[in-house]
Amino acid sequence: MKREKGAFDRLFDVFVYTALSALVIVTLYPLVYVLFASFSEPGEFITHKGFLWRPLGLSFDAYESVIRNPGILIGYRNTFFIVVAGVAVNLVMTALAAYVLSRKNVLWNNAIMFFIVFTMFFSGGLIPLYLIVKGVGLLDSLWSTIVPFAVSTFNLIIMRTSFMGIPDSLEESAKIDGANHATILLRIILPLSMPVIAVMILYYAVDKWNGWFYASIFIKSRDLYPLQLVLREILIANSTDSMTAGADAGDRHQIGETIKYATIVVATAPILFVYPFVQRYFVKGVMIGSLKG
Amino acid sequence: MADARAALGTAKPSGSLAMKRRVVKDFATNKYLYLMIVPVLVYYAVFHYAPMYGALIAFKEYSPMKGILGSDWAGLKHFEDFFNSYYFWRILKNTILISLYTLVFEFPAPIILALLINEVRNKAFKRTAQTITYMPYFISLVVICGIITDFTNSDGVINRFFMLFGYDGQAMLQRPELFRPIYVLSEIWQRIGWESIIYIAALMSVDMEQYEAARMDGASRLKQMFYITLPGIMPTIAIMLILRMGNLMNVGFEKIILLYNPVTYETADVISSFVYRKGLLEFGWSYGSAVGLFNSVINLALLITANWISRRVNNSSLW
Numbered sequence: 197m198k199r200e201k202g203a204f205d206r207l208f209d210v211f212v213y214t215a216l217s218a219l220v221i222v223t224l225y226p227l228v229y230v231l232f233a234s235f236s237e238p239g240e241f242i243t244h245k246g247f248l249w250r251p252l253g254l255s256f257d258a259y260e261s262v263i264r265n266p267g268i269l270i271g272y273r274n275t276f277f278i279v280v281a282g283v284a285v286n287l288v289m290t291a292l293a294a295y296v297l298s299r300k301n302v303l304w305n306n307a308i309m310f311f312i313v314f315t316m317f318f319s320g321g322l323i324p325l326y327l328i329v330k331g332v333g334l335l336d337s338l339w340s341t342i343v344p345f346a347v348s349t350f351n352l353i354i355m356r357t358s359f360m361g362i363p364d365s366l367e368e369s370a371k372i373d374g375a376n377h378a379t380i381l382l383r384i385i386l387p388l389s390m391p392v393i394a395v396m397i398l399y400y401a402v403d404k405w406n407g408w409f410y411a412s413i414f415i416k417s418r419d420l421y422p423l424q425l426v427l428r429e430i431l432i433a434n435s436t437d438s439m440t441a442g443a444d445a446g447d448r449h450q451i452g453e454t455i456k457y458a459t460i461v462v463a464t465a466p467i468l469f470v471y472p473f474v475q476r477y478f479v480k481g482v483m484i485g486s487l488k489g
Numbered sequence: 490m491a492d493a494r495a496a497l498g499t500a501k502p503s504g505s506l507a508m509k510r511r512v513v514k515d516f517a518t519n520k521y522l523y524l525m526i527v528p529v530l531v532y533y534a535v536f537h538y539a540p541m542y543g544a545l546i547a548f549k550e551y552s553p554m555k556g557i558l559g560s561d562w563a564g565l566k567h568f569e570d571f572f573n574s575y576y577f578w579r580i581l582k583n584t585i586l587i588s589l590y591t592l593v594f595e596f597p598a599p600i601i602l603a604l605l606i607n608e609v610r611n612k613a614f615k616r617t618a619q620t621i622t623y624m625p626y627f628i629s630l631v632v633i634c635g636i637i638t639d640f641t642n643s644d645g646v647i648n649r650f651f652m653l654f655g656y657d658g659q660a661m662l663q664r665p666e667l668f669r670p671i672y673v674l675s676e677i678w679q680r681i682g683w684e685s686i687i688y689i690a691a692l693m694s695v696d697m698e699q700y701e702a703a704r705m706d707g708a709s710r711l712k713q714m715f716y717i718t719l720p721g722i723m724p725t726i727a728i729m730l731i732l733r734m735g736n737l738m739n740v741g742f743e744k745i746i747l748l749y750n751p752v753t754y755e756t757a758d759v760i761s762s763f764v765y766r767k768g769l770l771e772f773g774w775s776y777g778s779a780v781g782l783f784n785s786v787i788n789l790a791l792l793i794t795a796n797w798i799s800r801r802v803n804n805s806s807l808w
Contacts, residue, residue, distance in 0.1 A: 320540030321781030431635025
């Protein structure tokens with residue numbers, strides 16, 4: 197009887213490991229395929245059908261075209277600005293609001309909290325937002341992807357929850373020493389909240405790096421396109437022409453395919469390289485967030 | 490007179506007067522705090538509340554020259570047009586179906602993953618599996634949709650794979666009947682790992698003694714999973730489910746507008762992608778706003794209902 201149970205459990209183990217391995221392969225293979233394709237000889241790749249188990253030949257032509265492409269470079273520059281300036285704005289605004297709303301004995305805090313949280317449940321909609329952004333003169337500016345999204349209410353709640361967990365005694369003694377709110381926030385609360393700030397930076401930065409929709413409706417000038425909009429043209433609208441100029445039609449089609457994959461690698465590698473090192477912070481963020489449900 | 494007495498504390502101040510004094514006193518002590526939050530309040534007023542006011546154009550014939558206030562009233566015309574249009578049932582059906590399919594197929598996936606990961610004893614394998622399955626969450630939607638488009642093209646690797654089983658090789662995103670499966674499956678691919686985190690966190694709080702007791706009774710690991718682990722994370726599952734119900738009409742339209750095309754509108758077009766097309770691409774400002782407002786109101790109603798149910802059933806609620 198005992199032996200039988202053991203055998204059943206071993207079978208269960210086999211099932212668990214098999215299922216997880218299968219999931220890992222299914223998750224990873226598309227990314228590996230993209231990587232292999234990007235290094236493949238364009239001519240060989242275009243005639244190849246089906247699965248890819250290694251790069252077909254070895255060619256850096258696609259990467260050369262991508263790096264020489266001014267669009268990608270401009271996209272990188274704009275996205276860099278959006279991420280740096282955007283995350284700075286996000287952090288300052290979120291920290292200010294979280295600090296004030298985490299203070300006790302402030303008469304209007306409940307009302308303010310309601311004013312803010314209500315926006316999670318009801319919105320005026322896409323078109324009125326567009327008209328407002330247009331009205332305040334942000335259209336066709338990189339700031340249109342920053343200012344209208346200065347605070348994420350969800351992140352604000354996470355940060356506020358974390359600030360509320362800091363013991364009052366620290367703040368009280370600072371107050372006795374004559375510290376004002378700016379000092380308390382900068383010298384006491386923020387240094388004690390580094391983990392949650394790391395989480396906020398990561399959440400906001402990923403959001404800014406990957407954002408494309410609002411840029412696509414607010415930004416018209418091509419030299420203001422963030423990376424994701426450039427990518428959309430290359431990947432979805434299928435236009436690699438700007439990178440294959442000079443080649444004749446046949447070559448252009450050949451190299452166009454591998455260029456797409458090289459573009460994906462160039463645009464995605466930074467975030468995937470950084471991610472394993474900061475993974476625990478993301479996980480922490482989910483945990484803090486879930487406490488407040 | 491009353492003020493003077495109240496100030497001297499010789500009489501009980503009336504309610505409104507006490508309130509007034511509290512407000513004044515509170516403002517005196519907290520004025521710098523209020524000053525600090527002013528930028529945030531301005532932000533919410535301009536970019537969240539002003540658009541709510543701007544939604545007024547749903548009841549008007551908005552013309553950019555006349556502005557929101559100056560445009561002529563249209564009453565419920567745009568709503569009537571929408572409800573009577575051929576598209577109303579189509580996009581309502583698509584929104585609900587895509588949502589439901591996602592709920593039925595994508596929602597349980599991370600729960601199953603968390604249960605499986607919980608059974609892994611080998612630490613290195615566990616960590617690798619987690620790191621890899623979380624990864625797609627960080628890849629941008631544009632890249633993911635680019636990969637989907639490419640892989641399902643007539644020469645794409647997924648397409649070729651199914652040709653082994655007799656698929657005719659037509660580009661999959663050109664076939665209306667395949668849009669929803671592609672949407673849902675890619676959702677699972679991208680979100681399964683990330684969404685499992687919350688369940689894995691919940692699993693850590695399951696009482697270890699229960700497993701001990703079950704082992705003593707000779708329960709197999711499969712039984713332990715069904716009778717101890719799963720009930721242990723039930724409250725978390727319930728909360729996540731209710732949150733989902735509240736967002737039933739909020740379909741991820743950014744992904745839809747990257748993947749759909751006129752051929753697949755009949756199965757792919759949802760309310761928010763319709764708003765985007767009619768309002769912003771075809772400049773039907775008022776009509777688009779009316780459809781958007783309809784969606785917002787339904788969302789709010791769903792959320793309130795879900796919250797009410799949650800409070801009843803689960804004793805936990807969002808507010």
